[in-house]
Amino acid sequence: MTGAGSPRAGRSDSADSAPPPRSRGVIALDPAKCPACMVCARECPDWCITIEGHTETTPSEREGRRPVTTTVLDRFEIDWSLCLYCGICVEVCPYDALSWQPAFDYPASEPGGLVHDATRLTAWSQVHPGN
Amino acid sequence: MDADTGTDPSADPIVDAVRVVVPDADVAAGPGLVTATVVRDRWVEAVLALRDRPETACDWPDFLAASDEVPRRPGDADGYAVIVRLWSVEQRHGVALRTLVPRDDATLPTLTAVWPGLAWHEREAHDLHGITFAGHPDLRPLLTPDAPGGWHPLRKDTPLVARQVLDWPGAADPAGARGRPPRPYGADA
Numbered sequence: 001m002t003g004a005g006s007p008r009a010g011r012s013d014s015a016d017s018a019p020p021p022r023s024r025g026v027i028a029l030d031p032a033k034c035p036a037c038m039v040c041a042r043e044c045p046d047w048c049i050t051i052e053g054h055t056e057t058t059p060s061e062r063e064g065r066r067p068v069t070t071t072v073l074d075r076f077e078i079d080w081s082l083c084l085y086c087g088i089c090v091e092v093c094p095y096d097a098l099s100w101q102p103a104f105d106y107p108a109s110e111p112g113g114l115v116h117d118a119t120r121l122t123a124w125s126q127v128h129p130g131n
Numbered sequence: 132m133d134a135d136t137g138t139d140p141s142a143d144p145i146v147d148a149v150r151v152v153v154p155d156a157d158v159a160a161g162p163g164l165v166t167a168t169v170v171r172d173r174w175v176e177a178v179l180a181l182r183d184r185p186e187t188a189c190d191w192p193d194f195l196a197a198s199d200e201v202p203r204r205p206g207d208a209d210g211y212a213v214i215v216r217l218w219s220v221e222q223r224h225g226v227a228l229r230t231l232v233p234r235d236d237a238t239l240p241t242l243t244a245v246w247p248g249l250a251w252h253e254r255e256a257h258d259l260h261g262i263t264f265a266g267h268p269d270l271r272p273l274l275t276p277d278a279p280g281g282w283h284p285l286r287k288d289t290p291l292v293a294r295q296v297l298d299w300p301g302a303a304d305p306a307g308a309r310g311r312p313p314r315p316y317g318a319d320a
Binding site: 035036037038041042044045047049050051052053054055071073074 | 294
């Protein structure tokens, strides 16, 4: 378990009940690393990841080369009401854009409240930045 | 050889005991679990022998469960496997007795006459895999809704309803890749 001074994840009644730093509480996104390659969404057995993106074409820096096409992430959502916490998405991500974080306390009171968008998923990466 | 303990599971004395008690069984020894497979007609007979013969004396039924065996290679089992794990309280050893029932005739004699406590286990196997236990006193659904024609969710040919009402999110193609990704089971073709 975590010792004194280690990051606390979510609400807990005592320091002893704080989960270990690498426990499977929530999955965080680093949007800067994600080129919307769709691997996680296609491997997810519960179909809980939704990704949208578009391609942008920029002229090549070098004369005579073809323009460079990159994919830009527009939308990344995980529906925690469907997720079974298997971690396949974290395993298969070729860009290490997804990581486990120990936060576990994110209830919702409205339908759809368990769908986290890219902003919320990115914020989870601050729980234990080393993951 | 069991990598964890450095011992050979087939050297376990229970393996030879099971071969003596149920001579027509196909016995396989794995780490921590000895499995004996018998044909369907010998199911009750094998259970009684494993319970009553002093070599095994497996007097306590741990659990009974079923599994849908889909062959992956030629020669693999094809049908519904029923497994009952028997344990000897006295000798502290156990054996998993297994049989295979065909898909078009998923029936097996009940073990409730041997151990009445297996009634719920057999009801559960009837719920989840649609196996009919001949002679069972009460095969009403225990866990699943009483759907007309039966609904057996752990049969591998049972449709996944959630996938029929959802669009597959993996169909999106932000990068405009050539070709189509392979579709998982349940996604629209």
